[in-house]
Amino acid sequence: MDKAVVLVALAAVFSSGNCQYEPTWESIDSRPLPEWYDQAKFGIFIHWGVFSVPSYGSEWFWWYWQGRKLQSYVDFMQKNYPPNFQYQDFAPLFTAEFFNAKQWVDIFSASGAKYIVLTTKHHEGFTLWGSKYSWNWNAVDVGPKRDLVAEVADALRANSNLRLGLYHSLFEWFNPLFRQDAASVFTTNKFPVTKTLPELYEIVTKYHPEILWSDGDGDAPDKYWNSTGFLAWLYNESPVRETVVTNDRWGYGTICKHGGYYTCSDRYNPGHLLKHKWENCMTIDQKSWGYRRDAELKDYLTIEDLIKTLVETVSCGGNLLMNVGPTHDGRIAPIFEERLRQVGQWLAVNGEGIYNSSAWRAQNDTVTPGVWYTCRPNDNIVYAVILQWPDSGYVTLNVPLVVEGKTEVALLGYAQPLKWQLLKPIGLKVFLPQLPYGQMPCSWAWTLRLTGAT
Known part of the structure; x- marks a missing residue:
């Protein structure tokens, strides 16, 4: 073949985004971040699961109650639930009878957000879809008896221009397979091979998310999770390979170092420009990601607080991922709805300076504060x-x-x-x-x- 023809063919491959990525961080990190994500600036995080039933203290309820045995959680259970009540007994009470996906989408659209990230599985292991790798511990087999992920995805695509993102926890607190692997100091890998990785392939091929928000490494390294192998498939072969965006939580030591964009820590807001794209994931309720029945008004950020956080984040080159926690029966509490609609009102006037903007050479003024x-x-x-x-x-x-x-x-x-x-x-x-x-x-x-x- 003529040399010029070869060069043209190679150029066509690379310009069409068909570059093949190897299962190494050097190769994975070389993938350009899809432009849509940087332009979007603002998304909504949704923490929903069995932890929404007790809705006390934190979405880490199970761990604080049975793992660390914090006295306040032990007392809460002794006072309000019968003896021998297990965390699994909360699952049938996760009913979602008031859940209306279109209503959720209307609220998220009104906020001015450009994408959402829904928890498909938190560290408790309960999946919001009928995963065949989470038998009888998923929203189709128990509780709502519905595929909640599908309902959100379908409503999103039918009624908005929002992009779908899915959160997925790598580890599970009390899964015996993970605990066996941890006891071996992760020299065995039965849990990721039989549980985590199959679930990841399942949600990508079934729901086509354009953000995959990984979390919860359980102190296990990325090699244990085979993160680079999965990401190579995601970027090379998956149905969302051209547009999908990933974060940096793919194993112990990868955070703020590897991945499509950095999160670095929860509520990360450095106040200065970073060299790498980053995201500030934060909560309207300052004390929890999940819904809390015991929350007080002072625990919720004001609209002025939220606008300030959004502006500071975008000025420093980041995206803001603002979290709400729905109730166990599927409602978004009025205070969350009010805050989201207020952000949308502000963006309707001021969005020109937020969406599709770039970080400037100065992030804030040197003379006038704020x-x-x-x-x-x-x-x-x-x-x-x-x-x-x-x-x-x-x-x-x-x-x-x-x-x-x-x-x-x-x-x-x-x-x-x-x-x-x-x-x-x-x-x-x-x-x-x-x-x-x-x-x-x-x-x-x-x-x-x-x-x-x-």
Whole structure:
């Protein structure tokens, strides 16, 4: 074959995304992150499972009760449940009788999120789909008697443009096969071979998620989980190989080091730009990922807190994954719904500075606290998000480079251009409109668009 023909053929293979990845971290980590994920910026995390039945303390209820035997959990069970009650007895009470997938999707769409991540299996091992690898410990065999993952996936695709993400825990606290492997210091691997990996292949081929959110390594290394082997299949052969995005929790030592994007830790918010794409997964209820009946109003983040976290995260190049915990009967509590709809109201006005934006050369202002930046470099636009409305009637921005007669400043949601004054050696003073508080565009944070600024 002619050399030129060979080169053209090779170029076609690589440009079409058909590059074959080897089961090594060097190869896996070389895969470019699908562009849609960086553009999306905001997603919804959903923690739902048998732990939603006791809905006390934490989604780690089983472990705190039977693993660590924390006194508060032991007392809770002795006070409220009969003797010899087992954690497995909660499963028939996980009824989901009020679960309406379309209603969930309507709320998630109203939030302005671009993707969701649903827990298909937490560390308790209970699967929200009828997994043939989790006999009688899944939502089809016991409890709802329904494939909850399928209902969410179908409603999502029929009624929204949201992308589907699925969470899956690698290990299970009390699974005897995992405990046997752990006792051998992971020199045996019966649990991942017969349970974890088959489940992963199952949810990918059945539901086609575009995010696979792995978690819970159980202190076992990635080689025990055969993570690179699975990811090579995911990127080379799976039905979502072109668009799927993965995180960094694929075995002990991989977090914040390997994978499509980094999570580093729960509620990770570094406050500065990272070299690698990252995600801040956090909770509206500050004390738990699952629903808690014992939650107090002060435990929930305010809308101002949530907008601040979103803005800081996106300014530093991250995505925000905001968690809600539904009830055992399938409801999203009104306080969660209110917070999500409020975020959506803010994004309806200010989303131009969030979606499809890029991190700017400066993340926040060096003079005025509470001002965070994003940009659209191809359009020569800088966005400045103001977290607190100044009493002075103006805001000073020390970082942007502007030119009189060329730079235009606008407040998103306000029709008239704003007046501004050039400061030396650099920066500008922007005069804000004097509007009654109720007439300000979405009064939780405000976004300035600086066109013709660098």
